[in-house]
Amino acid sequence: MTSDLPHSLVITYNKxxxxxxxxLHLPSSKLAILIVDKGYLYIELDDIGTTLESNELxxxxxxxxxxxxxxxxxxxxxxxxxxxxxxxxxxxxETGSTFLAFLNSVGYTKIPLKSTDQATLTQWLRxxxxxxxxxxxxxxxxxxxxxxxxxxxxxxxEIYFLNIPKPGRGxxxxxxxxxxxxxxxxxxxxxxxxxxWYADTLLVSSDHLSKVVKKITRKTAKQCIEERLIVxxxxxxxxxxxxxxxxxxxxxxxxxxxxxxFKKYTSMAPxxxxxxxxxxx
Numbered sequence: 001m002t003s004d005l006p007h008s009l010v011i012t013y014n015k016x017x018x019x020x021x022x023x024l025h026l027p028s029s030k031l032a033i034l035i036v037d038k039g040y041l042y043i044e045l046d047d048i049g050t051t052l053e054s055n056e057l058x059x060x061x062x063x064x065x066x067x068x069x070x071x072x073x074x075x076x077x078x079x080x081x082x083x084x085x086x087x088x089x090x091x092x093x094e095t096g097s098t099f100l101a102f103l104n105s106v107g108y109t110k111i112p113l114k115s116t117d118q119a120t121l122t123q124w125l126r127x128x129x130x131x132x133x134x135x136x137x138x139x140x141x142x143x144x145x146x147x148x149x150x151x152x153x154x155x156x157x158e159i160y161f162l163n164i165p166k167p168g169r170g171x172x173x174x175x176x177x178x179x180x181x182x183x184x185x186x187x188x189x190x191x192x193x194x195x196x197w198y199a200d201t202l203l204v205s206s207d208h209l210s211k212v213v214k215k216i217t218r219k220t221a222k223q224c225i226e227e228r229l230i231v232x233x234x235x236x237x238x239x240x241x242x243x244x245x246x247x248x249x250x251x252x253x254x255x256x257x258x259x260x261x262f263k264k265y266t267s268m269a270p271x272x273x274x275x276x277x278x279x280x281x
Contacts, residue, residue: 009080010080010082011129012078013078015076030082031083031103032068032079033078033080034060034077035056035057035058035118035122036052037055037078039054040052040053040074043070043071050110052075052110055114055115055118057112057121059103059109059110060107061103080128082149097227098227099153099182101217105216105217109160110165112163113159113163114163120159121155124155125152128148128149128152157186158186161182165179167179177204177212178213181202181221181224185198185228186228189232189250192225193251195210198225209221226265229250230265237273243258246270247259
């Protein structure tokens with residue numbers, strides 16, 4: 001894995017926003033996340049102006065992460081900014097994951113956070129700035145920071161789509177459809193694997209749904225569903241959950257069906273994936 005990430009990652013906490021360094025960090029990033037603990041701040045993104053208040057999350061990608069201007073700061077503010085391509089093996093925002101591709105197509109969103117979600121995200125950020133969690137561990141060990149960042153993004157994705165934001169300025173109806181589709185996946189992926197079910201729920205045809213999802217995320221609707229299943233399967237395997245429990249939870253009819261599905265996307269059997277991961281640790 002590349003060693004560039006530790007140098008490009010910026011995580012900072014500005015209490016009372018006495019340090020005005022946010023705008024220094026954001027221009028070099030492709031993904032910027034702002035979380036307000038207390039207080040408020042005003043940001044301008046080209047012609048868009050908005051206020052962020054306590055327990056609000058703002059995500060900026062692409063051009064927006066390079067043009068933000070922050071003023072009127074009285075906020076206790078978390079800032080995390082980085083280029084996520086290294087942790088997705090060189091893939092950029094548009095191809096690294098469905099979540100990142102969607103964020104990149106939207107450019108800017110903000111959502112109010114529940115107190116529990118706020119606590120979860122800030123706990124991850126504290127973990128990421130802990131010296132023990134960012135040590136690369138040498139050439140023979142996995143980069144723990146990569147793993148933690150991917151886990152943080154997964155947590156962020158779940159919170160984002162379970163608290164789907166109201167469409168912002170510049171949101172096209174295609175973005176609204178895709179956001180609702182991804183929200184439905186987050187809620188129902190363990191029970192519903194069929195594109196038709198999601199299309200019927202959204203009152204569109206399967207072909208139209210896949211066409212729009214492909215346009216926004218560069219992945220088909222089926223690939224989005226299966227990506228979520230693979231992420232969940234990997235997570236449970238690393239937590240040492242019994243394989244027969246995993247395939248049952250994820251809605252597969254048999255163990256062999258789950259094994260075939262998992263190997264198709266990872267080139268490894270579930271048991272081999274878990275064994276390899278434990279050896280790397």
